[in-house]
Amino acid sequence: MISLPAWPISTARETELLAQVLASPQWGGFHSIVGEFEKQFAAYQGCAYGISAVNGTVTLEMMLACAGIQPGDEVIVPAISFVSTATAVTRIGAVPVFVDIEPYSFNMDPSRVAEAISPKTRALVAVHFGGALADVDALASLCAERGLLFFEDAAHAHGSEWNGKRAGSFGLASSFSFQNGKVMTAGEGGIVLTSDEALAARLRSYANQGRRPGYSFFHHFEAGNNYRITALQAAVLTAQLERLDSQIALRAANWRAFLDEYGDARGVTWQRVPAEVNRNSNYLVLGRVDADRDPFCARLQAEGIPCTPFYPHTLYGNPLYTSGDAPCRVMPCPNAEACIGDAFWIGFRALMGDEETARKVARVAR
Ligand SMILES: Cc1ncc(COP(=O)(O)O)c(C=O)c1O
Known part of the structure; x- marks a missing residue:
């Protein structure tokens, strides 16, 4: 038998940051460590804004909904991925269109995507399977030519790069997971990244009960939800990102x-x-x-x-x-x-x- 290291792993750094949170009066999502982690992770992946949420399934759903994907719209996804890539589309009432992968990269085949586009197609979600990026050059230019929104499900691709540019920074927005088996984890968690300021504001409001900055805590502009991660998760993720x-x-x-x-x-x-x-x-x-x-x-x-x-x-x-x-x-x-x-x-x-x-x-x- 080969003995392999355990996963997940934590060090004194997680313990130190967790102790700081535990000693504070705020263990929830309003502790400053949550916003600090979001900024750090967004910058790490080359994006301007990060909006964390409870898991990498909810983040896919809120990314598509806040970008304006409507019921009945078609969204192209690869035929191979974890189920959330497709069910996020289904849950907002849109229609997943399944396209083939390349035989050995395990990623969506851009030529198959082109054939799948119909007048109802609004967007494409690329998955970077196993961590290696899908052909983001071909997919992004196809989306630009055909007027589609380009999204990345980067749940596998923390820190991965394509020609020196990090995963999650190629489309309008991207989604990451921090579930227990991922290369960075707090047991559960997820984040949406974008460099679009207006989309970031919609995402933040959606994940935080429809609130908007500058208004009172009990002022709600839309039927949002409470998708906030806890400060305990952000403490662990901060340490995981450092490593x-x-x-x-x-x-x-x-x-x-x-x-x-x-x-x-x-x-x-x-x-x-x-x-x-x-x-x-x-x-x-x-x-x-x-x-x-x-x-x-x-x-x-x-x-x-x-x-x-x-x-x-x-x-x-x-x-x-x-x-x-x-x-x-x-x-x-x-x-x-x-x-x-x-x-x-x-x-x-x-x-x-x-x-x-x-x-x-x-x-x-x-
Ligand atoms: C490609 C992909 N997308 C989305 C998810 C969903 O993430 P979560 O488990 O955090 O909901 C996962 C995995 O867990 C995944 O592998």
Whole structure:
């Protein structure tokens, strides 16, 4: 058995910041540490504004709603993602349009997006699967040409970059998750980032009971909600952000060692990461197995490696969509469907030990 580091991890820094919050009279979202964290994280990803919220599902929903996506509008999403990418669209009454992914990047294929656009299409949500960015150049220019709003679901891509520009800064707005398994976590949490001042103001009001700055606490301008994170979460996230750069560097070095050790062995095709992705959160190690995927995963699991067979179906294969309960439009998705049968992921803990541990994992995968 290979012994891998635990996740999540905290240090004396989390304890110190948590103690400061606990010693204060404000443990909720109005403590200054929440706003400070939002500013720091937005700046870290190259955006002007950050609006935190309880999780990375709610953040997707509020991002689309506050940007003006209306019931009946179509929003293009990849056929492969965690379900929230699609259900956020469904929950605001809009219609997800599922398009295929590229076979080895696991990201939305820009040429398939172009074919999916109809007169009802208003927006596109790109997912940076596993941490490597989707082709944001092609997707952003397509959106500009066809008059679509461009959003990023960057739940996997904290700190990732495309040609030196950080994930989440390419579209009108982006959404991140701080759920327990993410590379930065407070157990739960999420944030929307944008550089659009008016959108940021709408998001902040929406997440804070429809309040507006300059008015009394009991003055509400719209039917908002209480989506605020607590100061305890912001304390933990502040400490996690301070550690993120060094952890990304560790995973990058271990991934290089992993590939070096795997060498020219056959059997697995690892995720194809475009050269433009100059920095990768390495949230997931992704691959496709040439032969039988499930025995491969079982072999790694038996050695203590957190290897998971891919999703059991595409997003549109969920009962929500196959039953017809939620309207959607499905484009041909042969690559997504092939990945269901042969792809897998390994959690980033496999890249959080020392170099020899990363090499051991590669030897088991060979
Ligand atoms: C791509 C993607 N989008 C959205 C989410 C939803 O985030 P949360 O679990 O914080 O609601 C997740 C994962 O958890 C995800 O992987």
